[in-house]
Amino acid sequence: MKIILPLKQHVGAPCKPIVNTGEEVERGQLIAIPQGLGANIHASVYGTVDTITEEFITIIPAQEQPEGYVKIKETDNKLKAIEEAGIVGAGGAGFPTHVKLNVDLKDGYVIVNGAECEPILAHNLKIMEESPESLVRGVKYIKEITNASKGYIAVKAKYKKAVKSLKKACAIEKDIEVKFLPDIYPSGDERVIVRELLGIELEPGKLPLEAGAVVQNVETIKHIVNAIELRKPYITKDTTVAGRVQDGKKGKVFLDVPLGEPVGKYIELCGGFVKPYGEITLGGPFTGSAGSEDAPITKTLGGILVSMPFPQETRKMGILACECGAQEERLKEIAKAMGAEVVAEEKCKRMVEVNGRYRCDKPGECPGQAEKILNMKKKGIQVLLTGTCGD
Numbered sequence: 001m002k003i004i005l006p007l008k009q010h011v012g013a014p015c016k017p018i019v020n021t022g023e024e025v026e027r028g029q030l031i032a033i034p035q036g037l038g039a040n041i042h043a044s045v046y047g048t049v050d051t052i053t054e055e056f057i058t059i060i061p062a063q064e065q066p067e068g069y070v071k072i073k074e075t076d077n078k079l080k081a082i083e084e085a086g087i088v089g090a091g092g093a094g095f096p097t098h099v100k101l102n103v104d105l106k107d108g109y110v111i112v113n114g115a116e117c118e119p120i121l122a123h124n125l126k127i128m129e130e131s132p133e134s135l136v137r138g139v140k141y142i143k144e145i146t147n148a149s150k151g152y153i154a155v156k157a158k159y160k161k162a163v164k165s166l167k168k169a170c171a172i173e174k175d176i177e178v179k180f181l182p183d184i185y186p187s188g189d190e191r192v193i194v195r196e197l198l199g200i201e202l203e204p205g206k207l208p209l210e211a212g213a214v215v216q217n218v219e220t221i222k223h224i225v226n227a228i229e230l231r232k233p234y235i236t237k238d239t240t241v242a243g244r245v246q247d248g249k250k251g252k253v254f255l256d257v258p259l260g261e262p263v264g265k266y267i268e269l270c271g272g273f274v275k276p277y278g279e280i281t282l283g284g285p286f287t288g289s290a291g292s293e294d295a296p297i298t299k300t301l302g303g304i305l306v307s308m309p310f311p312q313e314t315r316k317m318g319i320l321a322c323e324c325g326a327q328e329e330r331l332k333e334i335a336k337a338m339g340a341e342v343v344a345e346e347k348c349k350r351m352v353e354v355n356g357r358y359r360c361d362k363p364g365e366c367p368g369q370a371e372k373i374l375n376m377k378k379k380g381i382q383v384l385l386t387g388t389c390g391d
């Protein structure tokens with residue numbers, strides 16, 4: 001088994017390798033550095049560098065894998081520790097965390113995104129249930145870094161066990177509270193969180209910063225705490241495996257999986273595939289995309305889902321995209337796997353173009369789509385594939 005570490009696991013440019021082929025590396029050793037916006041990449045195992053390309057570094061792991069790791073440089077500067085550790089948004093966005101947190105939020109808010117928004121995924125839930133104190137410490141560190149005065153942990157009320165643990169951990173905290181999110185998709189969208197918790201409606205394309213807030217995903221905060229307290233680089237990922245795997249009915253959570261390992265290993269650890277099966281989806285059901293058993297675990301990989309075989313479809317298909325769920329590219333990928341002919345495409349009417357990119361005008365306040373569907377019917381569709389979460 002080879003470890004594959006992509007040089008771009010973040011928003012920005014690919015990192016530049018600083019090791020050579022044949023070189024022995026230690027777990028935690030810095031192996032690639034950003035060129036502009038980006039985040040450090042460290043070896044996730046002890047081993048020998050096998051290949052270096054413009055896209056990735058591969059490492060052949062040593063037989064012995066001791067517990068330890070090379071610690072990041074010692075520093076009292078918490079933001080610097082986050083930068084050294086190569087932390088990016090683990091929820092899927094991949095934005096470098098040291099850049100996101102380099103703000104002054106005087107009288108503002110640090111908000112933990114505990115929505116666990118994508119159905120089936122459960123690894124953030126496990127952290128909230130089992131390590132709430134660590135999450136609270138993380139909020140305090142981010143408050144200190146950003147000068148924010150309040151911390152909110154945003155979670156859905158239906159996650160009762162997590163709510164109970166978080167409330168207990170926050171009981172003695174003056175400035176950190178548990179707040180509730182509605183049980184809708186996409187309640188984990190940063191603009192939805194700001195709307196629900198602060199009552200501020202951000203326009204499409206605007207960041208929580210405009211409302212005096214930063215929003216951080218639960219797992220990202222875990223990595224921040226590890227960097228500050230243990231000087232640990234971002235070398236492992238939490239993930240959920242579910243679907244047509246033997247142990248996958250409810251989803252199985254794996255914490256601290258070495259980056260770069262193949263997703264197939266974790267399908268095997270769930271007892272292997274249930275046959276017949278269809279696609280391996282990398283990410284969540286709403287925003288994931290098709291992958292393979294060889295694909296590596298990356299800093300932003302949310303889940304590993306195995307679907308049932310896609311039904312084959314001979315009728316003329318229309319596709320209806322959602323900005324927060326499946327967009328045209330993904331819907332076309334699924335249509336192709338179904339063998340369908342796509343004859344019409346539409347976007348949810350709430351999708352608006354901002355700076356060349358489509359955004360949702362009011363995420364989670366999803367409209368009916370009758371008008372769009374009638375348009376497509378005129379173009380001859382007989383069946384619809386939709387990424388929208390409304391009716």
Ligand code: SF4
Nearest residue numbers: 322323348350360366
């Ligand atoms: S309003 Fe439309 S684009 Fe926005 S989340 Fe709902 S379905 Fe998606």
